[in-house]
Amino acid sequence: MKFYKLFGMMVLVLLAVTAVAVSAQDEAAGDLEIFSWWTGGGEAAGLDALIARFSELYPDVNIINSAVAGGSGVNARAVLATRVQAGDPPDSFQVHAGSALLNLYGADRMEPLNFLYEESGWMDQFPEGLLDLISSDGNIYSVPANIHRSNVMWYVPGNLEEWGVTVPETWDEFINETCPTLQEAGIVPLSVGQTWTQMHLWENVALAGLGVDGYNGLWDGTTAWDSPEVMQVFETYGQILDCTNDDRDALDWQPPAQMVVEGTAAFNVMGDWAAGYFLTDLELEPGVGFGWTTPPGTDGVFIMLSDTFGLPIGAPNRDAAVAWLKFLGSPEAQDIFNPIKGSLPANTTAAIDDSELYNAYFQDAYEDWTSNTIVGSLAHEAVGAGEFQNGFSEIIAQFSAEHDVETATIVAAELAADTLVTD
Amino acid sequence: MRQGEPLISDRLKAVLILIPSIIAIAIFVYGFIAWTGYTSLTNASLAVGSGEYVGMDNYVDLFTGLRHERFRTDLVNTFFFTALFIGLCLSVGLLLAMLLDQHIKGESFFRTIYLFPMALSFVVTGVVWRWLYHPVQGLNALPTLIGQPPGEFRWFISQDRWFVFNWQDLGGYISAFIFIIDIVLVAALVYWNRRGGRLPGFIVAVMLLLSTWALLEGPQQLTALRRPETHGFNLAIIAVVIAAGWQMSGYTMAMYLAGLRGIPEDLREAARVDGASEWGVYRLVVLPLLQPITLSAMIILGHISLKIFDLVYALGGGDNPYIDMPGVNMFFTTFRGNALGRGAAIAMILLIMVALVIVPYLRTSLRSEHEL
Amino acid sequence: MYATLIFFAILFLIPVYMVLVTSFKSFSQVSLSTMWNFPTEVTLDAFKEALDKLLPNLLNSFALVVPATVISAMIGSLNGYVLSKWKFRGSNLIFTLMLFGMFIPYQSILIPLVQFLGSVGLYGGIPGLILVHVIYGIPITTLIFRNYYTEVPTEMLEAAAIDGAGFFGQYQHIILPISIPGFVVVIIWQVTQIWNEFLFAVTIVTGADKVPITVALQNLAGSQVVEWNVQMAGAFLTALPTLLVYILLGRYFIRGLLAGSVKG
CATH class of the missing domain: 3.40.190.10 (Periplasmic binding protein-like II)
Incomplete structure (x- = not known):
């Protein structure tokens, strides 16, 4: 464009003065x-x-x-x-x-x-x-x-024993048994942080609810976002959110992870970079200071x-x-x-x-x-990156308060139709 | 115009000096706005082959597309934020200015304290208040210092909502509101005609346009969502209002104080001689004279609140719908969602809102100068 | 009356109290339950760490503010001179159109701005940001100088004109010598505005080592363990330069503030 060149010249004149004041910002060779x-x-x-x-x-x-x-x-x-x-x-x-x-x-x-x-x-x-x-x-x-790996659930083995709970096998068990027991004891059953960590939790719940084929189908169009199955996922996810800390929207991923090892929360679903945090930053011993398992219903699958x-x-x-x-x-x-x-x-x-x-x-x-079925993570852009993910984080953020399953699934369906590249 | 017959080349020099600035503003303000306007009519993104012309689709989507609840929440948030923020700054500012106007000892000391937040960055304000708003401790812990139970309000992450309404009904409310204003306006016209005055043609023209729009059911079309969608006054906004008010009410105070100092003591004295009480002096003499300042302050504060970005960003980042504002949404839509076209549309709507406040103000400024 | 004034003074100072008590604590002392208490032991650790992390960004901010302020003040002074003493047909309209530029939400020019800076190779560093602040600073600097020069009696210029001084001669011999207060107001205003600015800084400058202090402070908040003491110390460091300007030159600062609102 011509106007670029014209204006570029003017800019250069103006900057000639500036250049003296600012030491060379341009990167040298190498x-x-x-x-x-x-x-x-x-x-x-x-x-x-x-x-x-x-x-x-x-x-x-x-x-x-x-x-x-x-x-x-x-x-x-x-x-x-x-x-x-x-x-x-x-x-x-x-x-x-x-x-x-x-x-x-x-x-x-x-x-x-x-x-x-x-x-x-x-x-x-x-x-x-x-x-x-x-x-x-x-x-x-x-x-x-x-x-x-995205699908890891963290806990402290000794704490679970003390509180009299075990690692839940299914989300239903978590919602109906683990969660009430812990809440009565004044423990946060599951810690979570701001929107992207909630999306991370959601993909784990979705995989458990839909299975591998159903989960993969979300990205290639074979699983409808407003299907009863996906609605059920949001239903479960909403009940799980009710078992989480209510200052979640103010926290990044580390404080929720820290809540688990400090004993104010029982479980945390977070990718395995949390292991690095526990090992390097908090200097905990694997298996004692922190334990891990796959979140309910995702055994044998590796969200990567x-x-x-x-x-x-x-x-x-x-x-x-x-x-x-x-x-x-x-x-x-x-x-x-x-x-x-x-x-x-x-x-x-x-x-x-x-x-x-x-x-x-x-x-x-x-x-x-090397042995599990591999699927891609939504929260971390292996699937649905870009506009879908941006839109879906808005859905998750809205859902955090209202727990409105119908709206979430209808909007997600429209979002998927507009933005997912199906090949 | 000067009488001293300067050389024509001097006149030319004057214009030449101004030309680089004129060109810079023409390109960087008006040219870029036009460019953004054009982008908002396309589906531009980072993706390959994007940038096709799509007409008003982006705008229609923002108001009536199911996917864009966030934008509608922004509009509602902006409305409540602007109203509360202006209200807080004006009332605190006026109160402090009136107190300081009493020729008290230590005036400059107090003034310095009330005004210092103006020197800070909104980012600093945001970072500091985020700590103060910590849901468990922070401000919520203050009552415990005097033996009271801690506060329960969750500040900027509160999800409570008052005055809940359905977005689909909003169009009807807007139409009704326009018609009520019409009736008031007609009544005022009749009244003013009798007194021989005239309402500014500008207002009448705007109202005629709005009424036509309402008669054609424009507001209803604007809010024609396929499904019900609840909105309301998100209490988390209060957190933003307080932090922003903390920063800006000293500014309002300074404006009022300058105005108060500009009122000749004779006028007040005359009112006192006429037997007005000290409060009466304020009500009858001072406050009416401060009206233009209130208007200026409202416009300055209003355009700041419409544009607000950094404070919200520093307080809660981009994913908290309860304090989200159009300026923040634009940033995330454009630079995280890569939806340049839609980001541009949000920016244009933001510009129109600000222009509605600023353009009449600049017009009257220009005109009042001509009269001098 | 004094009670009200003192009450408000305390309200306004609560955040300052919080910044100070938190930033003088060590990380181990920062616990939520004692958030409001004085530090049991005053330490400068947090300031050391904040300075360690933010020093390059502080320097970036200086490298940004100084040239941007000087250039925009010079442009504003010349523009103000023309628009107050050398008015021509349409100059008021041009002035008003310029003023509009200081009120627009910058989001509405952001996308083209990024693309433009990218295409002329100024994207990503401080020089591009300087250019941006100079250009979008034209309206306010012009406004302040124009209003300031309007007060200068035209007779003075006429006298100079009779002595043979032309456009620049009058500027140099009459206007410039009495411009010091105007420059002080404009410089203070621009320094505070540019130092505190965030939207342009976060979109136009890239790289942790190149961003100005406001962006670095915000990034500090987003990292790892929430070290509130370091964050508060960082907030204090970020605020310090503009606070000093405000405390030392408060009178002119207020004049600049009011110039932004008083009619042109």
Whole structure:
């Protein structure tokens, strides 16, 4: 556009004055900007360890760690979307595998990485199902750093004993027996936080209610959002919400997790990054300070999400970004990052059997990862990313107060019809 | 206009000096608004192949699409927030200004305290008040310091709602309201005609337009939702009102105080001589003279409350519908939901609301200057 | 009367009390049940940690505020001079159209702004934000200077004109020397506004190391364990510069405040 050029000139004149005052903000050659939402605890520590090792390998590259806070990357995604809209992508950025990567960014924004996979022999090292989630038309668009599980329920074994409850087998049992017992004792039966953690809880309840096929059907159009089955899911979910802490909308994910280990709440459904929080930040011993199981009705299924990093088209320092991605996918990097972050390695040649690195929780989870049925997480953008997820979080937020099942399902049906890409 | 016959080239210089600013404002304000307006008529998003022209779809969706309850909640929230916020700032501001006007000792000390929150960022205010609003402790714990039970109100995460109504009925209420105003206006016209005065043509024109709109059932169409949807006064708004009022009522006080200081002592003295009590002096002399200031304050506060973004963002983030406002929704719709078209539509509606308040104000400012 | 004044003063100071008692506590002392108590032991840990995390952002904010304020004050002074002393046909209309720019909700120009800055390569850093603040600062700075210069007697300029001073000569010799109070008002106003601004900062600047202090403070609140003492110390640090300006130059600050509301 001509007016851009014209105005660009004016801007430059104006800025000539400014430039003197502001020391050079432009990145010098060799800078590599990595964008993520890992700002605290095990996440940040894991990233720092990765960066430290990378800097040893590539001393000439200066890594700029652009991390934006906000649980599950809610704010970070907003910031990243802004940058992509402005045509100013970072060199490499964190993006969840699945629809977040493929539908939001995909072929016009990302460079295919097949050359990197072939050159590094990764084609056989990453599980095929995972590669499917990051590929479209045979092009692979990112490098997975880890695997996380969404369906984990946390508790403290000793506390449950003391309160005289057991881990519920079904949500009905939880609602009808576990919840009243605990509420009478003044314990919050299930702790939860703000909207995205509620959505996280919802996907676990939905999987239990709909089964694997029904849950997958939500995304490809074979399960109707206003069907009696989905209505039943919301019904159950509403009853579960009644068993949660009522300051939930003020909390991110850590305080609810903390409530469990402090003994003010009995259970918490949160992804296994909570393990990293318990281990690294709170220094608790697995199995004693905290215990885990799958939430009711999700045994044998693994709701997965994977943090991946991609190479955007127009990355300012492509060479450094490629080096970073090549390092990230290597077994060495995966074994540096994942034990600290509290996640499973995505590269199957990583040393998962090394109990020095991966403790009891991870060994347990890895077995499930290799043997269970895998489905994608909604709250973490493996499915339904973008406009559907944004709209669904509004539905969840409204539902939090009103528990209006009919409205929720009708609106969700309309949202799905408008926004889900069914192929 | 100056008489000193400056050289023509000086005149040209004056215009040339102004031109960069004119161009900047023309592009960055008016050009960008037009651009946003155009975007709001498309389905632009990050997705490939988006950006098709879709007419008024985004606007229609926001008002009547089942998916956009959040936007309608925003409108209702904005209405209550604006009303309460203006009310709080005006009453506290006027009270403090009147007290300070009594030539008391330590005036500047008190004034400094009442005004300091104005120097802060809304983000700071939000962060600090979020701590004060902690549902268990914070302000709720204050009563326990004097042996009372703690407060139960959950502040910005409260989900309580008063004056509950159905969105579908709102159109009818709006029409009814317009007709009532019409009747009042006609009565006023008759009355004023007898006294030989005239109502501003601007108001009459606006009311004619609104009435036509109501007669054509415009309000009903605007709220023609397929299913009932409850809205109401979300009590969580009170938390935002208090934090915003804390920050801005000192400002209102400063405006009133400047106004009070501008009233000549003679006028008050004259009223006192006529036997008015001290309260009577205020009621009969001072308050009427403060009316223009009240109007200015309402407009300034009103446009701030319509635009509010940072305070809500810092208090509760983007997912709390009970304190959500259009400015916040626009940000999240655009930059998290990637729905640029709809985000632009929200922005345009926000702009129209602000313009309705500001444009008449700027018009009268310009006109009053011509009369000078 | 004094009772009412003192009552309100206490109300206004409650948040300050809370910020101070919380920020002087160590993390282990911050517990909900003793939230209102004085710290049992005064420590600067929270300030150290907040400063550690926010120092780069404080510097960013200075790097933003200084040039943006200086440039917009200069532009405002020249515009105000023209619009008060060199009026021409339509200049009042232009002025009013300009003023509208200071009232608009910035959301209504945000999407094009982001796209524009991206296409000229100014997106993501402080220089782009400076440009934005300079441009959207034109209306208010122009308004304040115009009103200020309107008070200057035209005779003074005429006398200078007789002595042969032209457009710039009159500006330099008559207007500029008496502009100091106007500049103080405008500078204080712009410094506070730009320092405190959030919407542009959060959308236009990216990268934890580049964002100004307001955004960094908000991000501090969103991370890991809720360290209220660090957050309160951060809030205090963020507020300090503008508070100092307010306390030291309060008179001019109020004048700027009122300029924003008094008719143009």
